[in-house]
Amino acid sequence: MNWDEWIPLLVVASSLVPGLIIFALAEERVRLRTALNLLGAIVKLGLVGVMVWGVYREHIYETRLVLLPSLELVLRAGPLSLLFVTLSTALWLVTTIYAIGYLEGAPHRSRFFGFFSLCVTATVGVALSGNLITFLLFYELLTLSTYPLVVHRGTEAARRAGQTYLIYTVCGGALLLLGTVWLYSLAGTLEFIPRGFVNDLGPEHDSALIMIFILLIAGLGVKAALFPLHGWLPQAMVAPAPVSALLHAVAVVKAGAFGIVRVVYDVFGIGTAAALGVTMPLAWLAAFTIIYGSVRALFQDDLKRRLAFSTISQVAYIILGVAIVGPISTIGGVVHLVHQGLMKITLFFCAGNLAETLEIHKVSEMNGVGRRMPWTMAAFTIGAFGMIGAPPIAGFISKWYLGVGALEAGQSWVILVLVGSSLLNAMYFLPILHRAWFREPPDQWPADHQFGRKETAWALLLPPVATAVFALGVGLFASLAFSPLGWAKLIAAREFYQP
């Protein structure tokens, strides 16, 4: 049989199957559970590697299952999907390791890791979707599988947060569904293709298309935390740190942003979208979200909340890059999908370490923490500088391409937004770093769990260091072919220059 037809399905299954098995496992089967998790993650990584190599050589990997008489469930590996799949797979591995350390001895781990795996399954599905209904299917699955993680702690606060999360995401899902059915009844297909499948609809459908675009973007904007649909994100901070990492860097927010990229490029096609005049408003919205998120972040003392608002602003970069119609800005936006993930997950890991080791939750408690936990704070520093956009860290690459792209597309106002947001980033990150490195530590931490001579447990320390190194690496070696940047260039090339 032909393996190419099965690899995308296997990629999805490689986290689904372990997840289902883990549900059935008894709480105390720690070893087996850990083995299953890591095995799944590694297998997935291997399969993705194969696909990356293949797709680079213009090879197509596609799985088709009949869903409805006229609609198929399609999983296809294209450059854009692979960028996202690779990101989420790699970060899943790291996050799993982190979660194992983080939840050491915590209750209900079977449930946690089960839904954790389902969540990644959904994300990979979202990434590999070959048409809009498949995307919708996995997008909703993502909602369902993240809910138990958000309310995992079972406190009243967690329940409330979960409630808010659902109100936002379910409504978003409904809008997405409506847009999808409507589009289907107009176009008769939902297949993602470069430069979109709605071009050949006559001008009489323009108003309908604009409505559909708004519906789809609104539906996706909820998860992408686009202003004013961002309300759930800061609240969801009650969830355990690995979950926050998942929500912010790997799965949920990314799925939303990725969806918007998909809709603009492969449903409408950048040309049609621009012709409909829907890209400009989107760009403005993104720009506003960037500034808004940064400003709100300034005033948060709770570290995780500050990071949450920073996410809101950073993810909007991706959308901005897409909405400025132009190849170079596209590169900037798409590559930020990866860069933001690496940097933000680093920051959340570090926040989690502070909470776990010293039970520090507030910025105001972080005085001199750099001396107690140098490795953690070193990683944090790299992430923070990356966010600010200091070379040679990943964030700089994104912002550079966004800026150049904006100029090329004649949207010079974007430069102001970039500069402004970078200043704001500096304003809410530098004080943290200053406190951590240059203030005197208090004579007594809120609490101090000892881990031998290490500053904290290995499983907690390695992930942030690793991701920080990645964030540095992708910046330094951006010019290599398989770097995220190189890959993003490939995508932009296929989107813009192919006949």
Added chain:
Amino acid sequence: MPEAFSQTPWALVLILLPLATGMISFLWPRLAISLGLVTAAILILAVVGLGWQIHSLDGGVYHHAVGGWGAPLGIDLYADGLSLLMLTTTALVGMGVSIYSVAYFEHEQALRFWPIWLLLLAALNALFLSADIFNLYVTLELLGLAAVTLTALAGSKAALDGAMRYLLATLLGSLCYLLGVELLYHSYGTVDIATLAERVAATPVVWAALGLMGAGLILKTALFPLHFWLPPAHSSAPAPVSAVLSALVIKATFYILLRLWLTLFNPLNESVATLLGLLGAAAVLWGSLQALRQTRLKLLIAYSTVAQIGYLFLAFPLAAVAALSTWNAVAYLALSHALAKAAMFLSAGNLLRFGGHDRIADLDRVVQRLPVTAMAFALAGVSIMGLPPSGGFIGKWLLLEAALEQNRWDLVLVMLLGGLLAAGYVFKVLGHSFTEAPVMHEAGTVPKAMEWAALLLAVAAVVLGFLTVPVLAWFGLGDVAGIGGVGS
């Protein structure tokens, strides 16, 4: 073996077997449970057999002239895709409920439950196979009395009260239906559906008959605003009975309504379809809102049934243009709702057995203390909400498609709102099943069979979402829509 298989008159097995086993289990109570399970299993086999025969027959319709007289003098049995849909639903839900009931009912109650339950199955199958509107009346009464008795089986004040409302409502419904039947008989001299279909015309008598039969059946189907009897009855009955009532019994009267609509009344007038659609929309919104208000789990589920019934009626105004996708949607909604709702009521029963109450606010961490049941409820909820991947989603998608094709934005809006409200009440329950209750209860033990029966049905409702093509082919409702129901 295939020879014997294809020769067996499976349709008659569907009727006679549960009748016989029902009476035998009344005669020798000791045999009741084993007889019940065997019957449930054979019924599934029989449905498969019947489906196989229907597909091999030309025209995809099964006929059997009881007594060899043939309509109009005698009574005809008749089965097509639509009947097959309902029979399959009955067989599947029946199996799940039977397994559950083995563990649920104890000594004295079990003796009383099994004969009536088997006779109820017989009544359902007889109803779905009948092609004679008077015979349908008899099966309706058979069904009604069985259902009422099972409702009262709990013996509590609430249950007796609910059963009484139910009995009055169902008797009134039957009488209206019977008066309609006699009007049709006296104007066309037959009670055979196919023969009527050839003769019927828009005369005052037919209008009166339509009104009476329609009203009676709507009352029995508990379509808003005639749903007042449903919540008390469905919420107070024993869990497996609630499951059967919500999943199958109200569907039976909907089936008759649909059958008569497709064959007799559809040509008469469009405005009736509009009215039914309107009531359906109202039911969706009102039922969902009420469900959202409830603090008791079983009441919440009962009101959710009121809402879900509404979706089925949204089909009537849509079918005129987009017949195929609409009837497929109805098939999917009916089947997946039956499975999901049964699963919901069964898991509600488990929670009741576990905590000794069904107050949503203090479900008290059942997610970890009763994980299988919680999972069953969640999966059933996914289908009820119409979220992918699930049978409910497919049904909703098809219905939305039909509505958008003809720009029925009002209906589209209703469907989406219904979905959102459904999510509201499902996650209201799920959210509370994660949190701790202010007051602790010591937990009762829930037999494994009860937990797994619920999960089985819920999983079936979800898996349905991946089997669209074979399932739709199996029912072949395309033909039903095409030839207006009766293969003539």
Added chain:
Amino acid sequence: MRDPSEQAINNNPAQPAPLVRVIIALLVTGLGVGLAYAILSLPSNAVGLSQAVNLHLEQSGVTNPVTAVLLNFRGYDTLLEMVVLLLALLGVWALGGAAQFHEHAPGPVLDTLARLLAPLLILVAAYLLWVGAHAPGGAFQAGSVLGAAGVLLLLSGWRPRIALMALPLRLVLIIGPMTFVAMALLTLLSEGQLLTYPVNYAGVLILVLEAAATLSIGVTLAALFVGGHPQDEQSR
């Protein structure tokens, strides 16, 4: 925002206000008028199925058309309806019996009357059963007379022996519907069709069915009259 059904007529213990009653009366009258109009619009003579029945009467095995319809042409209805009756009794028993059945010491009049009438009634029942084949009468008439006899005996304080209460009673109760089902199976095996009697035996088979039905109907009616399950009764 309450469900209107909670104010619905059925739920309301007190009678509705006069105004409401007037409105209901008007609505109901409107319905009646509509129905009357519909019925009056029917043709003043219609054959219905009478000709078809007469045409096949001699194959039916009986000469009384009503019996022919009940036991032969539409025998399937009757089969199901026997089950309805049984189901009612199952229901009554499942409810664990009504408020118990008050004993009156039967006065001499009732006592003698019962002693005289019961055998007579049973005789009448037998006659009705037999005559049903060619004149008005039949299983249901006979069954109800039999039931009346049972009721009369019960009123006069007669109780069957406890030993008869369990299996024998249940057997008698289901013998009617059971015979029907058995007949259905037999005809299915012999004729390949449900309840298709071979013409020569039709009369006999119908008589058998009717006899069984009469017995079941009579006993069921009497049992329904008693209410609760006899064993519960005795145990009280």
Added chain:
Amino acid sequence: MSSVFAYALIGVGLFTLGLYALIVHAHLLRKILALNVMGSGVFMTLVALAKRSGDVPDPVPHAMVITGIVVAVSATALALTLMLKLSAVSGRATLADDRQD
């Protein structure tokens, strides 16, 4: 012939009367009786109209009525038992008023 319709209309009258009583009366016994009255109305119309086939009435409606009567008897028996049980448990022979509990 007109006598046929006279009887049929009386049947309709009974039906509507029963319906009215069913709606307005709270006591369950009255409701059950009302249903029986409705039933008699239906049966009456059914047999009355059967006479339109000439001197020999159409036997099929008669058979239907016999079936109907048996069903009605069964239903009534069940309803009465249910009523007695309910009044024994709740102390009143009317349906509970939701607004109280």
